[in-house]
Amino acid sequence: MTEVSDRQDPWWRRWFINPILKQITQGISADKLAWTIAIGCAAGIFPVMGTTSFVCFFAAVYLKLNQPVIQVVCHTLWAAHLALILPFIKMGQWILGDQPIKASIPTLLKEFFTSPWQFAQDYWLAALHGILAWFLVSIPLVFIVRSITLPFLKAAASRIERKNTATT
Numbered sequence: 018m019t020e021v022s023d024r025q026d027p028w029w030r031r032w033f034i035n036p037i038l039k040q041i042t043q044g045i046s047a048d049k050l051a052w053t054i055a056i057g058c059a060a061g062i063f064p065v066m067g068t069t070s071f072v073c074f075f076a077a078v079y080l081k082l083n084q085p086v087i088q089v090v091c092h093t094l095w096a097a098h099l100a101l102i103l104p105f106i107k108m109g110q111w112i113l114g115d116q117p118i119k120a121s122i123p124t125l126l127k128e129f130f131t132s133p134w135q136f137a138q139d140y141w142l143a144a145l146h147g148i149l150a151w152f153l154v155s156i157p158l159v160f161i162v163r164s165i166t167l168p169f170l171k172a173a174a175s176r177i178e179r180k181n182t183a184t185t
Contacts, residue, residue: 045083047170053082055163057090059155062098064105064147066129069098099126102147105154109146112153118143 060072073091077084103122110117118140129136137144 047167047174050083050086050170051163051167052080053077053086054090054166055159055161056080056082057087058094058162059159060087061091061094062101062105062151062155064098064102064151065144066099066102066125067133069094101151105147105150106143107146108150108154109148110143112149113146115142115146 060076063069063072069091073087077087107117
């Protein structure tokens with residue numbers, strides 16, 4: 018394994034942390050950024066394949082959140098999004114007392130990419146079950162993520178402001 022030099026940030030810092038910190042230096046409040054990250058986490062696991070970018074886009078427009086940050090968060094969660102589709106569907110079916118579907122993620126992906134229209138016709142009700150469960154999970158998730166990220170973002174903003182004040 019190669020060592021990362023002090024001059025070059027690791028990929029996760031370069032593609033995730035630095036864009037968020039850059040937003041703080043451009044005048045976005047830590048609170049607004051915490052909400053953006055939290056909503057991005059919830060929207061990034063929306064249980065309908067191929068929709069998370071749109072969900073994030075419309076959530077950011079409606080709530081006046083930072084579009085680049087919400088998209089970075091959303092796309093960072095692609096693996097969690099795929100992993101949670103089936104559990105959300107099964108949870109929604111359990112809540113409503115419906116029979117669980119007999120499918121796996123590889124099967125769903127194959128059917129989705131083979132014929133998206135047929136997939137939509139076959140699994141629309143399962144998608145609604147998943148959306149119900151996602152909605153119930155996403156509400157507390159947003160508040161938990163916000164409460165975790167806000168102190169870190171406030172500390173980072175304070176550190177950046179002290180640094181800028183010291184250099185001027």
